[in-house]
Amino acid sequence: MAGSKFTPDRGLTTRMVATMSLLGILYVAFVIALYLVGMPLWLLILVVLGFAAFQYFASDKIAVFSMGAREVSPAEAPELHAVVDRLCAMADMPKPKVAIARTDVPNAFATGHNEKNAVVCATTGIMRRLDTAELEAVLAHELSHVAHRDVMVMTIAGFLGIIAGFLTQMGLRFALFSGGARSNNNGPAPAVVALLVVLVSAIVWVLSFLLTRVLSRYRELSADRAAAYLTGRPSSLGSALTKINGDMARIPTNDLRRAEPFNAFFFTPAVSKKGFSFSQLFSTHPPIEQRLSQLSDISRQLGTGA
Template sequence: MARTRFIPDRGLTVRMATTMVLLALVYAAFVVALLWAGMPWWLVLLVVGGVALVQYFASDRIAMAALGAREVTPQQDPELHAVVDRLCALADMPKPKVAVAHTDVPNAFATGHSRGSTMVCVTTGLRRRLDNVELEAVLAHELSHVAHRDVAVMTVAAFLGIVAGFLVQAGTRFALLTGGGRSREGGPAPAVIALLVVVISAIVWALSFLLTRALSRYRELSADRAAAYLTARPSALSSALVKISGDMARIPTQDLRQVEPFNAFFFTPALSGKGVSLSALLSTHPPTEQRLAQLAEISRQLGRGA
């Protein structure tokens, strides 16, 4: 991570590096398998390369547009900028861009594929529900993601799953449309090739899904720790978590489903399972109870050190 006053997290660094290496191996095997299945090399290059470029360079703008967020200047929102300025000075880190999303869904997120494109965004619903101390704690959590550079890693890690998911849908439709006849050259039927692509893509999607979900859950716990130690107010982050989790149940399900695809980048998921269940194991975030327990332990440690 970049040099800041956020506590370093070797576990996060190791997990990010391991995830990227494993995904690179899966990615290489994915390309080879697609070529083996009979997919033209130019189509593989077009789909895989094209989606990679869009995901890396445009994912942040796509997310901002989908959530209706816009960048705000210090003149437009001096209060929000003052909080970010104070935290960046405390953490000794460059200040990212600041944005506001006009939605009642209470949340915050950080995005950006490079240092120059990083941005922290809060929703109007979040600001309406939290006091200044709680808002500062949530923004410290998001700035920790920026400092640890796990936003960029998650952006890259998500790309493989997007490609695989696209090929599963496209291959299924193609197989249904072409039927089971043999090709004109006497080789395998186009439908057979399409089904091979679907099977390969489904396996790759599942592997990338599990890898990125495991990394996502750990990075949220890491950001909670870093924010709690930086502000020395773990109780403020706990209070924000309780408020947001409780109020999320009162938001219309339709509104929550509209923002659910961006769960991996949110402070807390828009929709999530509770307790130890399959949905919790596959979630982008650890259970709220686990996050609160960690913050309670940090509070005890800070109390003993005082």
């Protein structure tokens, strides 16, 4: 976040370092465990390196493409570019690419593993529903993700879970198709190796999933704080949150389901439950009540009521 005027968040930095350290330890243990249970070394290296490169370099492009978003020029979307220009000037940060996703689902997201290829995207649904101050607050939230580099951190953090999930599915399928086939070198049967890979991968997937979810919820609260302090209008962000969550109920269920896989990228999840429930432990975002409460506290601290 060097050079950015977004409010520094030591808590976020500490949590990102701690999460990445724990995931790094888990990653090493995962690779060793897979090798010990009999997964061929060449296959292990191919899967790990292949997925690492794909996840790091292509995740942003996949997110933009999957949402049907398209980069727009200042001539095509002058008002949206004006808001981003103003925020980048206020935050003293490079301007990212600007995109629009043509969907009525009211949302916004930022992606990109570094500032050079960062993209901030707003949907036509959110642009239609929010006034300029509210849209500015939402985009400030998204730009803070870029400035804090937590888009890159979440991309890397999610890598381990993707590999573990992939190996779990492939291992189960291989075990079913290999049946009772025996090993050619008096070692464990292929089905046994596959089931051991599934067991190890499933455990790693659960642990990495929980770690990234905890970090994801905190980073959303951090982005809310950063946006509120940068714009000086926490109530605009709170108003945007209230509007968007209220209007989500009017969006066709099929549209919400199609957008749900990208909840981790979004300003607010496409499908969420109000209040606390056990499922909140697995959510990418904190409850809206917690976010609004934090913004109310910031309003009182600023003493503006804004």
